[in-house]
Amino acid sequence: MPSIIERFSSIFRPSRKSLNDLPMLLGTSWAADASTPEGAMRVAAVYSCVRVISETVASLPLLTYTRSGERGKMRATTDDRYWLLHDQPNAEQTSFEFIETLVASLLLRGNFYAIKKQSTRGRNAGKIDALIPISADMVTVKVTDGPIKMITGYDIAGDRSYAPSEIVHIRALSLDGVMGRSVVRDASDTFRAAQAAQEYGRRSLENDATPSVVIRHPETLDEEAAKRLKDSWSEMFSGPRNAGRTAVLEEGMSIEKLSMTAEDLQFLDTRKLQRQEIAAIFRVPPHLIGDLSQSSFSNIEQQAIEFVVHCIRPWCVRIEQALGRKLFTPAERQTLFCEFLIDGLLRGDLKSRYDAYVGARQGGFLSVNDIRALENLNPIGPEGDVYLQPLNMAPAGAPVAGAKGGE
Numbered sequence: 130m131p132s133i134i135e136r137f138s139s140i141f142r143p144s145r146k147s148l149n150d151l152p153m154l155l156g157t158s159w160a161a162d163a164s165t166p167e168g169a170m171r172v173a174a175v176y177s178c179v180r181v182i183s184e185t186v187a188s189l190p191l192l193t194y195t196r197s198g199e200r201g202k203m204r205a206t207t208d209d210r211y212w213l214l215h216d217q218p219n220a221e222q223t224s225f226e227f228i229e230t231l232v233a234s235l236l237l238r239g240n241f242y243a244i245k246k247q248s249t250r251g252r253n254a255g256k257i258d259a260l261i262p263i264s265a266d267m268v269t270v271k272v273t274d275g276p277i278k279m280i281t282g283y284d285i286a287g288d289r290s291y292a293p294s295e296i297v298h299i300r301a302l303s304l305d306g307v308m309g310r311s312v313v314r315d316a317s318d319t320f321r322a323a324q325a326a327q328e329y330g331r332r333s334l335e336n337d338a339t340p341s342v343v344i345r346h347p348e349t350l351d352e353e354a355a356k357r358l359k360d361s362w363s364e365m366f367s368g369p370r371n372a373g374r375t376a377v378l379e380e381g382m383s384i385e386k387l388s389m390t391a392e393d394l395q396f397l398d399t400r401k402l403q404r405q406e407i408a409a410i411f412r413v414p415p416h417l418i419g420d421l422s423q424s425s426f427s428n429i430e431q432q433a434i435e436f437v438v439h440c441i442r443p444w445c446v447r448i449e450q451a452l453g454r455k456l457f458t459p460a461e462r463q464t465l466f467c468e469f470l471i472d473g474l475l476r477g478d479l480k481s482r483y484d485a486y487v488g489a490r491q492g493g494f495l496s497v498n499d500i501r502a503l504e505n506l507n508p509i510g511p512e513g514d515v516y517l518q519p520l521n522m523a524p525a526g527a528p529v530a531g532a533k534g535g536e
Contacts, residue, residue: 209256343384
């Protein structure tokens with residue numbers, strides 16, 4: 130009759146597969162799904178990157194401004210498109226949800242489409258009442274033949290054809306200026322490898338789970354005795370409630386604790402490398418998707434700023450310019466434009482900001498009200514608009530007190 134060690138080995142035998150088996154796993158049907166947006170979102174690192182980018186951009190206020198003076202601007206709150214972008218683009222979505230959908234579509238499919246629902250009657254004819262997002266999978270873009278590609282229309286499955294002026298089309302990275310490229314398709318090998326490793330780990334846990342300890346008995350136990358010993362041990366020492374309890378062994382029994390094998394450590398290193406590769410593709414700092422191995426107290430703030438500058442800001446500029454081109458006429462674009470309020474993401478910690486404000490205030494290029502506006506506070510009145518001038522400084526060309534001619 131087999132010993133208790135043999136019984137445990139038959140039940141919990143560790144997998145003998147290695148990471149060399151991953152290419153074989155890539156040929157399975159579930160791995161092929163990683164080349165589609167839905168399949169790629171099943172990879173934890175991809176889901177985390179898409180979510181952190183889309184939610185960060187969507188959390189930024191999107192405001193419409195009118196140019197005032199040479200370099201000034203004012204919020205165009207009297208324009209209907211201000212509230213369309215800031216509050217509710219359509220009857221089903223808030224501004225946050227709309228921008229979140231927009232960015233996620235750009236990240237996964239490379240293109241975003243929305244129908245401009247416009248009024249057709251009365252004085253409001255031509256007014257944009259809503260922006261209705263359409264899945265990129267349902268849109269066929271019609272382009273001209275020849276070396277110079279021009280969009281002539283959009284066919285939407287289950288609907289009608291739309292003219293270019295009726296559709297808001299925002300592209301991600303494009304090589305022809307017509308269609309954006311999908312990162313899921315371009316980096317499908319990386320995503321499929323990550324999904325293969327993820328599935329490999331799941332299957333190992335489900336089918337080849339290894340116990341934390343093995344109990345050794347000097348004698349051979351029958352099946353019933355082995356089962357009683359196993360159940361008794363699990364009841365007394367398994368689970369968080371039994372953590373730290375003292376085990377008393379009788380009849381010459383001993384315990385052998387199982388540790389991670391070299392294959393296990395290699396697998397974990399592979400998963401970590403794949404997370405870092407996916408983070409690099411989306412330009413997301415690894416610490417934002419749960420990898421803190423390269424982060425420290427001294428560099429994590431700088432990584433956050435780099436995330437805003439090199440990842441979030443380019444997406445914001447792309448969206449701002451595309452919406453401005455589609456929502457405003459050429460004449461209106463001379464005075465109207467939309468812009469995300471991104472400055473808040475670039476602010477440092479409280480002490481750093483206040484030290485900068487002190488220098489700006491004493492240097493004379495920020496007033497009290499300017500500083501309060503940067504901190505999202507209301508102005509204190511006209512007295513807050515006074516700009517200081519250091520005593521040892523004067524405007525260029527101004528006479529200096531006490532100076533004599535020729536000196």
